[in-house]
Amino acid sequence: MASVLNTLASVAPPPFVLSDQYDGLEYKWKFFVFRPALLYLQACLLLALAIYVALALYGRAVNERKAAAFYAAINPLLIQQFSQPTSSSGVISDGPSDFFVFSTGRRVIASLHTILTLLPRQDPLQLIWQYAWSAYDLRYEPYDALTFDFTIDTDAAAVIPDCIWAVVRKSELTSIRNSRWDLTFTRTTDHPSLGSTLSVLSEFADVTDVFFKLVLPHTSTSLPAVITSALPYLRVFSITDQPQERPSVSALATKSKRVILTFDLPKDVDSILPLLEGTFTLVDVLASGKVALRPVTRAKIKKVREDVEKVIKEEAAKEKREEADEDKRNARRKAEEERIAKLSASEQKKVISPLPLIFRAFMSAQLLEREHKRAIKKSQGKLVRKA
Template identity: 45%
Template sequence: MASLIAQYLTPPMPQVTKEYDGLEFRWKFLTFRPAYFKNELYFLGAALLYFVFYFVGKKANKTKAYKWFEAHLPLYKAQFSRPANAEGLIQDGNSDFFSFSTGRRGLTSLHTTFTLRPRHDLFQLIYQFARGLIELDYKVFDSVELEFTFREPADKDTAVPGCVWAVVAKDEMKQLRADRWDMTFTKTTDNAALPQSLAVMSEFADITSALFKPYGAFSLPAILSQPDIQPYFRSLSLTDQPRVRPPSPLDPSERSKRLILSLRLPPSSSASVTLPLVTAAFQLVDIITGEGKLPGVRGGLHAQLRPETRIKLKKTREEVEKQMREEAVKEKREEEEDEKASARKKARDEKLSKLSAAEQQKALEREKKRQLRKSQGKLKMR
């Protein structure tokens, strides 16, 4: 039996003619004749091309992320006592890199996250290219995001108010609203101080007024209007809400207030072009928290808002949390009703299984009539 299986699995011997006069390699009892391996050569070439593509793409992504980080590292070192991990950037796969910074007034941490195109994966690149031809709104690019987490608790009225505010590139607005639930709190408006390519998303106008007014030599609209920066700017947002809508109100320990700067990653040769904008983000942190040496920031952003704005912000969050609690209770009640209905059906099926065929038929007809009367009653009530 084993010999039959071995004969079945063994490939047939190649038909080698005695007249073969092509290239041939011999070593002891082994003979290799390349002319008989034409298709295999193509497969080997394709595999070699894929591996070369993999290692070149992997190296390109790593170089691009490290170039940007190295260009901004002196600023990180000036701002934090622990500006980065011991190994610099931490790599997660071949297209994701991140760094953690801590040790600064007003901040718990800064997470710097790189999301690069999968240059190491030829098939993913082909998929992205094909999808871009079909879906006009589909865009892929290298990005870096800086998420500043404020030290102040999210459930208290301190220097950092509980609000949602953002400046967004208009071509990013649709995707931002789809990805970020917290942006649903805002209204979108144009602002005369900004270029036409940017828009403001804010809960109330005086939040924008407070952040856009000049603080000494610092002016956020002037920095955002710089032509060198605009191609790489995606969004700058201040938020006290999670990115994804939670099923129920979060515990205060799970909530945080954050300033998020999202950028397109510039080419490695121009990695420092976004340095003024990242510097401005640190200055904006000081304005919001009331820290630093800039004039007019005492009390932070919370002190600059009108009392009625602070009341409305608090009321909005109370209403959202109330709605979440009501939806959570309703969902739990529906789950309990489904469980009870399932238990009743199981008990009914067990009872039916013990009856004869005729009795089962009668019971099913009675149940059908009962459901019909029930549905007719509901129609009359409407």
């Protein structure tokens, strides 16, 4: 008992000695003494924590207000277009900075995902890091992102020609191909009807010609005019028959056609409503079968798709072969280990010695571990018999 107390005494911190040399503010009550100046560091830490918590709560509230204001502005259009414009709870929160609305129940359009990805205002440190990184990397730009993802109905998709076509803000060109696999199929060109801030991404020039000649019904407005109406908030307007991420072999048969729009979240949502309304009209026009590409262009696009799918399948087959070879090697190694484990210790040493160095070291370690376990069992048996 004494040794335990001595050990505890040796590791215990020294007692705190209250110094008499103190001329600051002091509070005394009986044997209690409180000197605020001695807790200056702790007070600063508590103050910093309180400020951080206050900023986090304020940032979360700001994001929630932005989401609520956006939902109130966009909901009338969703009600006009869909029989089920939103879920029962309206805008759905997926954390303090991510919000989305799911709409369905419209001819031609299977669903619309409206996604609001706001800045992490609830996390001041992450927010500071983002702006600091944007000062270092001029291509990185933190912003409140608004995305409308239209998924075309299966029957309508069969009528719409296969193609990838997009209008992209020029500041996005550097990063867009890294974030979206489908846009790696395209080439970049400029078009005079879009102004100097936007570029066209298209597989072939014929596709661009077809879309830019479109005049949307009811408005008698060309597609380029509708697209530029959403400036300066528009970042990406795209029509695609390929997924945004590189698909696996199993996903090749489940591809869908989509129209995807990405914006900076505008202060006035009404400024982007003409483009959204025009997108609904554009989808109806595409599904009507009135938009067609030249047979030569369709053949080229089909050839590109076949080549890409062939590469994906070949890479998947190669991975399967490598996995099968690895399984065979593991099975052979396991069978060899089991065979050697059945031999006596002297026979095991004879078998292990001519093996390759790495395998020999591994098997020697296995042998030592087994001999150690056998020794423990023998010693336990002797103790039992002695008892």
